[in-house]
Amino acid sequence: MAHNAVHYHNELRRRRAPPSRQPSSTSATIPLTDTSSNGDANVHGNQQERDIQVQWPPVEHQSRASEFYGFVAWTSTYLAFVIYLLWAFLPDEYIIWLGVTWYPNREWAILIPGWSIMTVLFTYFCYFALAFARTPPFDHINSVTDGYAMLPDPQNGAYNAYITSTEPNAIPELYDIPLGMVNRSLNPPRPPRVEQPLRFGILGAAAIAPNALIRPALSHPEVLVYAVAARDIQKAQTYATKHHIPKVHSNYEELLADKDIDVIYNPLPNGLHYEWTMKALEAGKHVLLEKPAANTAEEVRAMFDLAEKKGLVLLEAFHYRFHPAIQRLKAIVDSGELGKIKQVEATMSLPKGHLSADNIRYNYSLGGGCLMDMGCYPMNCVRYLTSSNPASILDVSHELFQPPNSPSDYASNVDKKTVASFVMPNDVTAKITCNFEDPPRLGFIPRLPVLNVAIECEGGKADLYNFIGPSWFHTITVTPRSGRARKEKAYIFSGSDGVGGGQRGEVWWETYRYQLEAFVDRVKGREVRTWVDKEDSVANMDWIEKVYAVSGLGSRPKSTYVSTTQT
Numbered sequence: 001m002a003h004n005a006v007h008y009h010n011e012l013r014r015r016r017a018p019p020s021r022q023p024s025s026t027s028a029t030i031p032l033t034d035t036s037s038n039g040d041a042n043v044h045g046n047q048q049e050r051d052i053q054v055q056w057p058p059v060e061h062q063s064r065a066s067e068f069y070g071f072v073a074w075t076s077t078y079l080a081f082v083i084y085l086l087w088a089f090l091p092d093e094y095i096i097w098l099g100v101t102w103y104p105n106r107e108w109a110i111l112i113p114g115w116s117i118m119t120v121l122f123t124y125f126c127y128f129a130l131a132f133a134r135t136p137p138f139d140h141i142n143s144v145t146d147g148y149a150m151l152p153d154p155q156n157g158a159y160n161a162y163i164t165s166t167e168p169n170a171i172p173e174l175y176d177i178p179l180g181m182v183n184r185s186l187n188p189p190r191p192p193r194v195e196q197p198l199r200f201g202i203l204g205a206a207a208i209a210p211n212a213l214i215r216p217a218l219s220h221p222e223v224l225v226y227a228v229a230a231r232d233i234q235k236a237q238t239y240a241t242k243h244h245i246p247k248v249h250s251n252y253e254e255l256l257a258d259k260d261i262d263v264i265y266n267p268l269p270n271g272l273h274y275e276w277t278m279k280a281l282e283a284g285k286h287v288l289l290e291k292p293a294a295n296t297a298e299e300v301r302a303m304f305d306l307a308e309k310k311g312l313v314l315l316e317a318f319h320y321r322f323h324p325a326i327q328r329l330k331a332i333v334d335s336g337e338l339g340k341i342k343q344v345e346a347t348m349s350l351p352k353g354h355l356s357a358d359n360i361r362y363n364y365s366l367g368g369g370c371l372m373d374m375g376c377y378p379m380n381c382v383r384y385l386t387s388s389n390p391a392s393i394l395d396v397s398h399e400l401f402q403p404p405n406s407p408s409d410y411a412s413n414v415d416k417k418t419v420a421s422f423v424m425p426n427d428v429t430a431k432i433t434c435n436f437e438d439p440p441r442l443g444f445i446p447r448l449p450v451l452n453v454a455i456e457c458e459g460g461k462a463d464l465y466n467f468i469g470p471s472w473f474h475t476i477t478v479t480p481r482s483g484r485a486r487k488e489k490a491y492i493f494s495g496s497d498g499v500g501g502g503q504r505g506e507v508w509w510e511t512y513r514y515q516l517e518a519f520v521d522r523v524k525g526r527e528v529r530t531w532v533d534k535e536d537s538v539a540n541m542d543w544i545e546k547v548y549a550v551s552g553l554g555s556r557p558k559s560t561y562v563s564t565t566q567t
């Protein structure tokens, strides 16, 4: 024992020692500290020097028993298999000739492997059955979250690279969206409602309402999505059940007449925005109105005039404007750190194939067209970032939507793509691009959506990737002409970077949630820092009409509705 301990200690020391001190011979005599009698000599200070013969490299005294047993097991397995084959297949006379007078009934040669296989299969089956039985359904909350999926809270000092400003030249794009953030956005906390929440009614069982209103409302204590109306009562019923909306109306008029409703959300096709917003205002309701506000600037002005006259809140739902990301980009540009703006370019382009031919967006009489539906965002964005309206139009090009199997002389006035450039005040130029049908690269490589805004200034450039849906992912890249580039993220109003001091927000708030916060504040008469006002909405539609005039497609048809308040 004592010798072994010394030997082991010695080996350790020798292995740790620098190579130059290693003896080159296979055996050496070296002085050692003997710990055999007193434990660790260095600790107890009781050292004894001894000379011990040590073998190098160390002789391995490994038993070969395991190799032997392994060999025996291996050969026995094969032997057993051969015996099994003989038992199963050899005719009786040969077995008897071999001197074997008794052996088990050969049925067992089939039954034993058969049962074994069945046992294995049954075990697998039970395993999967048990797993399925205990897996929550796809629409169960536990399929996407549990008590551990918490988003680190940067306000309490917890670091999360995804939502914090990243290092310059880092590769933040490779981050996954944190699960906690997705969970919080999709399954927001539901605080108790205040005693008198604002009751919202939805016009139409529209596809956008769950994202733009119903989900954001869950986390707003002052909002209750109270009713929905659809042209078909059954459709309204199904929608209400799915989204836990307490009340259903069988037509839009009935919804507007509901005295319990304070606010109307209008996500009807663009061509119906004017009529139903006017009717809602006439009924004394505030209106959250989907973009684009109407088919013509004249209609937009008339709606806002009526809202003003009645003291009601009307907002064109440019949700992206309420998110800190776009406001941070504007703050960077307005701060002058990149010098004077030279050019702004905003793009909203989606891959071909996401819209069917009967979509309202391709329907001229319902206010369809890509410039209306998607182009209104880049139009609004370049005007917002330059704090100005265009002075003139430089150039417009478009591609027309042709319904499938339409005759070659089909006269379409619905654009599936529009590109327009403008002269803005102060020698600034702007370009907007919108595209419903970005074709696959080389005809087969799928495209990603392009939702970008880029600003070129005299002293560098800045851009925001995903300016429309920054709550899910975005990057602000600032590249000064001299100095280091940097990337930023803005999920909440920090107050310290020129953006939204004092404004409420959570990192998981979607653009729509930020928008709802401001809308409710406005209705409640509270101060609102971010807003899309009447002149903004009127000018946006005015320039959309002007682009359509240049492209030769003309404005979308004016509503035939005559308001009771109009003379």
Ligand SMILES: NC(=O)C1=CN([C@@H]2O[C@H](COP(=O)(O)OP(=O)(O)OC[C@H]3O[C@@H](n4cnc5c(N)ncnc54)[C@H](OP(=O)(O)O)[C@@H]3O)[C@@H](O)[C@H]2O)C=CC1
Binding pocket: 203, 204, 205, 206, 207, 208, 209, 212, 229, 230, 231, 232, 235, 267, 268, 269, 270, 272, 290, 291, 292, 317, 319, 360, 366, 373
């Ligand atoms: N803010 C945003 O991010 C987005 C905004 N939008 C805007 O929201 C609006 C609706 O878009 P979306 O939800 O995608 O559209 P949908 O086609 O899903 O919904 C439109 C609703 O309009 C109603 N409607 C009334 N009359 C007609 C008609 N003649 N033809 C078709 N529908 C009719 C239907 O209601 P009913 O149930 O009564 O049949 C339908 O539910 C548009 O203005 C669009 O620009 C759209 C997507 C995103």
Ligand SMILES: O=C1OC[C@@H](O)[C@H](O)[C@H]1O
Binding pocket: 361, 373, 374, 468
């Ligand atoms: O945000 C949007 O994305 C897709 C569009 O078709 C839609 O109408 C728009 O608001």
